[in-house]
Amino acid sequence: MSPPKRSRKDSPPDDSTDDEQAVSKRPRRSDPTSALPIHPFFTGGSTKPASRGPVQWTEKSTLLIGVVGTQDLSRTSIAGFDFDGTIVTVKGSHVHAKNADDWKFFSTSVPERLLKAHEDGFRVVIFSNQKGILEGRSSAKQAFVGRVENVVKALETHCRKESKSLFPVLVLAGCGNDWFRKPRLGMWDHVEEEHRAVAPLDRSRSFYVGDAAGRPAAWMPGHKKDFADTDLKFAINVGIAFHVPEAYFPHPAPVVLPPVPIVPFPHSTHLENEVHYTPTTLPLIPENRDANHLDLVILTGFPASGKSSFARRFLGEKGYAIVNQDTLKTRPKCIAATKNFLLEGKNVVVDNTNPTRDVRQLYIEAAPDRLTVTVRSFMFTAPQELCVHNMLFRSFGQPRPRKHIPSVAFATFAKNLEVPTTAEGFHEVKSIRFVAEFRSDEEKRMWSLHYS
Incomplete structure (x- = not known):
């Protein structure tokens, strides 16, 4: 019998605080956004380096790349850092930086600690989500590029005071909602690809510092909850140690920090x-x-x-x-x-x-x-x-x-x-x-x- 029938009826901010089937070998994603629309800023694939002060800028698909100094690929341990909310903050209570001068170091210890990471044998790399650039957010590109260059100039000034040369830095900014966006691994894959011909990266010694750690409201008195946990998840995906900026860049007054929340993989039962x-x-x-x-x-x-x-x-x-x-x-x-x-x-x-x-x-x-x-x-x-x-x-x-x-x-x-x-x-x-x-x-x- 046919079944009974019935009548048919009428019928938080991006990295302006850094937010948020068969495979025989690790897939390489030289162009992870081929099926996605590309902003005119990124058309034409990789571009020739453009010099702005000490930073050489190029683009690779939706990845914005800034190179400071000669990169030493024999350094296989990565000291990775988020940018907004970790290296710098804005001058005020607003979220997105307004221009190239709207920044200050997260802590006065930032230049010293970055220099020490270099002197300890690490390659210093900044991993930043900057989706606002592709979303057409007003002056987002100029503000980010300008702030990075101003930060590098400030680091150079610090090194000069220490009678030392400016150390190399690699800046990576994922500007699309694609494989380059944290916590996805596109930016790390880019670094790994650079090192492939020299020596594999040492994950056991590498680490990453970021403010998007999923901490609840009042994790310290007067602090809001983290806007996301993407930095912590990025470190988990890569398989390296994770630190929050309050721990890595201590303020003048020492504080006792609560533990970073554990973020288990939520779908393991399946x-x-x-x-x-x-x-x-x-x-x-x-x-x-x-x-x-x-x-x-x-x-x-x-x-x-x-x-x-x-x-x-x-x-x-x-x-x-x-x-x-x-x-x-x-x-x-x-x-x-x-x-x-x-x-x-x-x-x-x-x-x-x-x-x-x-x-x-x-x-x-x-x-x-x-x-x-x-x-x-x-x-x-x-x-x-x-x-x-x-x-x-x-x-x-x-x-x-x-x-x-x-x-x-x-x-x-x-x-x-x-x-x-x-x-x-x-x-x-x-x-x-x-x-x-x-x-x-x-x-x-x-x-x-x-x-x-």
Whole structure:
């Protein structure tokens, strides 16, 4: 019997405080933004160095690179630093620097400590998120470049007072929402690539200092909560020690700092090898049916919740026709394809997000009355945070990046979601759990990174 049918209804700041599938070897991402729009400032690939005082500036895709002095690639230990909120702060209570002169050292000890890191054998590297440059924020590029150059001049003055030469510094600014943006590893990969022909980097001795550590409000009296935890996650992703600037650049009066919060990987439970679906009392694929009894499976779930992989592996390989709007482009075409496949005597799985009862009803009604069709719902239970992580991994963590899904798509699905029930006409509703499975250890490692 066909299922009962019902009537269809009418139908915080960027680094202006530094915010925020198979792989056989570590993927190289020389152009991690090839599928993303590029700001005119970055068109044409890498450019010839432009001298502004002691800093030589170049661009590589959406990565802005500043080089101070001759870089010694034999120094395999990296002393890494955030810029805004770590090396410098603004002159006032505002967030974004207004111009090249709107800065002061985070602490009077900054020049001394940077010089000491160099003298201790470290290569000094600044890693900064500067998305405001590509977002067209007024004078963002000029303010950042100008402040960096003014900081370098101040460091040079300090060194001269110590009768020493200015030490080399590498400045990296990720200006897009891509692989170069912390906590993603694009900027670290750039440094690693520079050292590849000389000597591998020593992560055991390297460290990173940043203010985005996820500390709660009042972590010290009078302090607001950190705007993000991206600096801490960046250090975790790289696998190096992490320090907050209050600890690395001590103020004149010593303070006792609370411990930095632990940021575990939030999706580790999905690495467990558990059953993919419940209830298990009924098989995933109906058994002992004659050829005239067809199965129509309608999927529901967030983007990047594992629907397509599940459909291909568990249904497509069993002969089910897969209907997907990414391929067919429009819902009417999907509905027509569903009906046509059923008329051809094929079992069908509708692999779309299908958030509402009304949308799902369109596919239920596509089953021709003269056919015997069992209609089932598979509800993918992966939470929004996990699905956003999966999307970022697919966009930035694989050698062949997939289309980046805007955050509004996840918010819209969550707002519109009506959880499927048998009252809609389904013979069965199964819950499908996301279980992370990988084709290589490298793919698992990349999925297990923090991406935001």
